[in-house]
Amino acid sequence: MSSFYHAIHFRCTAIAVLAFIFLSAMKVWAQNDVTFPLVIDSVKSNPIPNGYHYEMWKQPAGTVKMTVYNQDATFDVEWSNIQNFVARVGLKYDETKTHKEIGVFTAEVEFQKGQIRNGLAYFGIYGWTVEPLVEYYVMEDWQDWRPRAGDGMHTLVGTINVDGSDYEVITRQMKQQPSVKGTQDFPQVFSIRKNTRASGTISISNHFNKWEDMGIDLGKLYEVKIKVESYSGNNNGSGSCKVTKGKILVDGIPTSIQPICDDFSAKRQNFTGLNSTNGTYTLISLSGQKISSIASDLSQPPVFSKNNVSPGIYLLQSKLNGVTLQTRQWVVK
Known part of the structure; x- marks a missing residue:
């Protein structure tokens, strides 16, 4: 038997087992001279010892400083003279399973926005699926501008109610734009909260399920992350945001070790x-x-x-x- x-x-x-695991993880990070808080100022994507994963993408213009703490999925980000960036921390997957095959996703978040000038900003949940390639957003809060039907080729699919608020579901077809799989054509899908908020629990899987009920195809998960994004058409956007609470749970189980x-x-x-x-x-x-x-x-x-x-x-x-x-x-x- x-x-x-x-x-x-x-x-x-903790000395006998967990300390061994954490010391092993520390050795891996020490080889790259990594300590926390970790400051990222260029395009990077790496796991964090606590079980989460960070990724920062930006276009060349301007500077972005993302600070990752290895404490749940919390992080800070500051930017100046930027065109576009996306900073996020959360769960990274191997692109072999759909959201339903993994479980029910929820998040606990709190965003503390600083002064944001000369550009839009999005705050919420973000990620990609593959097969098909889809970029998705659950926007809990936004500043200056957000996608609207008929504006910039955005199409209103419908309205859903999640977590006590209506969300507009909007899609847009992107043509030869940057993605996690290189420059490609792909659709974007947005859930945009009408009663914006800076904190709360987000029932992520409810959005996934309602999108699919509307005929929006989602593929295998690349990531589910807490995100801050900003864009400025004239390359002079600046601002800051602190994600002071950040957890992503699957079937009610937190990730952080x-x-x-x-x-x-x-x-x-x-x-x-x-x-x-x-x-x-x-x-x-x-x-x-x-x-x-x-x-x-x-x-x-x-x-x-x-x-x-x-x-x-x-x-x-x-x-x-x-x-x-x-x-x-x-x-x-």
């Missing part, structure tokens, strides 16, 4: 008064993808098939009668 199964153990001490000390035996749930402790354990990757789920006695450690689970660090979710009891980090040896 032992040859077919991994015994999955969670080690209590936090060093914790935990012991299975010491932190079992209190099952007093229950007729049964039989429930389910679900192993979830740090990017929010479900890896494996088993029925089990929740008073005992889980055992997953080695055919389904590779060694690494995961999130372990326990459920009883459909209710999530606990989510913790879990190491597969």
